Amino acid sequence: MTSGYAAGPGTVEPSRRDGSWAMRAASRLIGLLPTKRNLNGTDWVNSTYPGRTYPSIAAIPWTFKQTHTIQEKRIDGVRTITVRPLLGATRSHIIYTHGGIYINELGRPHWWIIAELTKRTGAAVTVPLYRLAPESTYREAFPYLVSVYREVLRTADPADVTLMGDSAGGGLAVAQPWAFRDAGLPAPGRIVAFSPWLDVTGTNPEIPKYDAVDPMLSVAGGVQAGLWWAGGDDPRSPLVSPACAPDEMLATVPPTRIYQGTRDVCMADATVFRDRAVAAGADVTMTVYPGGFHVFPAFPRLPESREVYADIAAFLGRPALP
Numbered sequence: 261m262t263s264g265y266a267a268g269p270g271t272v273e274p275s276r277r278d279g280s281w282a283m284r285a286a287s288r289l290i291g292l293l294p295t296k297r298n299l300n301g302t303d304w305v306n307s308t309y310p311g312r313t314y315p316s317i318a319a320i321p322w323t324f325k326q327t328h329t330i331q332e333k334r335i336d337g338v339r340t341i342t343v344r345p346l347l348g349a350t351r352s353h354i355i356y357t358h359g360g361i362y363i364n365e366l367g368r369p370h371w372w373i374i375a376e377l378t379k380r381t382g383a384a385v386t387v388p389l390y391r392l393a394p395e396s397t398y399r400e401a402f403p404y405l406v407s408v409y410r411e412v413l414r415t416a417d418p419a420d421v422t423l424m425g426d427s428a429g430g431g432l433a434v435a436q437p438w439a440f441r442d443a444g445l446p447a448p449g450r451i452v453a454f455s456p457w458l459d460v461t462g463t464n465p466e467i468p469k470y471d472a473v474d475p476m477l478s479v480a481g482g483v484q485a486g487l488w489w490a491g492g493d494d495p496r497s498p499l500v501s502p503a504c505a506p507d508e509m510l511a512t513v514p515p516t517r518i519y520q521g522t523r524d525v526c527m528a529d530a531t532v533f534r535d536r537a538v539a540a541g542a543d544v545t546m547t548v549y550p551g552g553f554h555v556f557p558a559f560p561r562l563p564e565s566r567e568v569y570a571d572i573a574a575f576l577g578r579p580a581l582p
Contacts, residue, residue: 279551280563287523287553291475299481305363306484310394315365317389324375335411336404338391343374344384352383352576353416355408355436355448359427359555361457361482362393362489369558373426373454376560380573383422386412390432397491398500402439405432409440409448421448422576423514426555427526428489430456434502434516434533438509451516452572455555458503459529460486460495466528473523476554482525503533511540517575518544519568521552547571 279287298304320330320341328343356374358366366389374385388408390401412421425433430453437447462483471479490500498505516537520530530546537544549556549564557565 279549282562283549283551283553283556283564286556286559286562287475287551290553293476295476296474296478299361299478301480302484305481309363309485309488314395315392317366318368318371321368321371321375324371327375328378335388336407338404339389340408340411341387341389342384343378343387345378345382348379348382349384350382350576350578351416351420352381352422352578353412353420354381354383354385354422354424355405355412355433356385356387357390357405357423357425357429357432357436358387359425359429359455359457360392361485362428363485365389365392369555370426372560373558376557376565376569377424377572380569381576382578383576384416393485393488393491397493398489399491399493401432402436402499405436406439406443406445409436409445410443413445418446419449422450422452423448424452424454425456426454426558428457430454430518431458431460431500431502434458434513435499437512437514438498438505441512447512447514450514450575452575453516453518453530454557454568455520455524455526456502456518456530456533457482457486457526458533459501460489461501461504462486464528464532466531467525470523470525470527474525474554475523477525479525503529503536507536507540510537511542513537513542513544515543516545517571518546519549519557519571520546521549521554521556523551524554526554 328345331342333340358370423433423436433451433453462479496504498509518530520527534544534546557568
């Protein structure tokens with residue numbers, strides 16, 4: 261059985277690419293997709309996203325509807341979905357912000373992640389469908405996310421709330437408690453992030469060696485998306501790039517678990533964030549999976565993914581219903 265390891269301070273070399281055979285096979289298949297080629301420069305994103313027809317989210321799978329209750333409402337005018345498992349429900353409430361480099365809507369693999377989370381933890385999951393760049397920026401997203409959290413707190417204790425997300429959504433999960441604090445709201449109990457995107461500038465000198473082995477992502481197109489998300493503000497501001505936050509902000513990060521693979525351009529900045537947050541006194545652990553590609557837990561049947569979800573269930577503690 262292939263296991264991840266809790267990485268200590270410093271950067272883990274991406275040459276450890278063994279992983280499970282299933283991880284290696286999935287990585288090869290992902291490498292056949294055009295995603296990395298499209299993001300290798302800025303031409304494709306600049307010709308595709310400005311002026312587009314705004315995208316719709318992936319439909320909720322019909323099998324999912326058989327095992328969950330689904331509630332939709334508008335919060336600050338934005339569609340927001342909450343799902344609850346019909347069996348095995350607990351007090352846990354997850355707020356899940358999806359990834360997509362801030363320019364892509366929630367996709368089918370996100371529903372796979374959410375389904376696995378509810379199965380493993382019994383949690384209700386609220387999915388904020390925040391407005392995307394280039395049509396919108398972080399300046400509109402965070403007031404909405406504050407409103408979502410305030411709504412969740414109507415029925416959940418802050419200690420039972422976990423902020424989760426993947427990629428860009430992982431960056432949002434990390435940054436939201438700072439916006440909650442500024443709004444006078446209590447901190448959530450914990451954070452879980454899959455391959456979080458924690459610095460949109462792409463300036464970390466360690467990134468190129470991860471870019472060389474990442475089958476999915478490349479830097480230039482992502483940086484352009486990050487600049488759209490920043491909307492003309494400093495892209496190193498903490499709500500946009502949490503890895504750049506000052507020490508006094510990093511010290512307030514709730515207990516956090518990061519799940520990261522070594523074949524992922526986000527590895528470099530996740531390491532910087534982890535090291536700086538720990539040095540500031542925060543409880544931040546990053547478990548690294550050799551050969552793991554970007555957001556590999558979106559494929560729940562991988563042996564590495566099964567380990568991730570088991571660890572998350574333990575982290576949340578599956579609190580019993582009263």
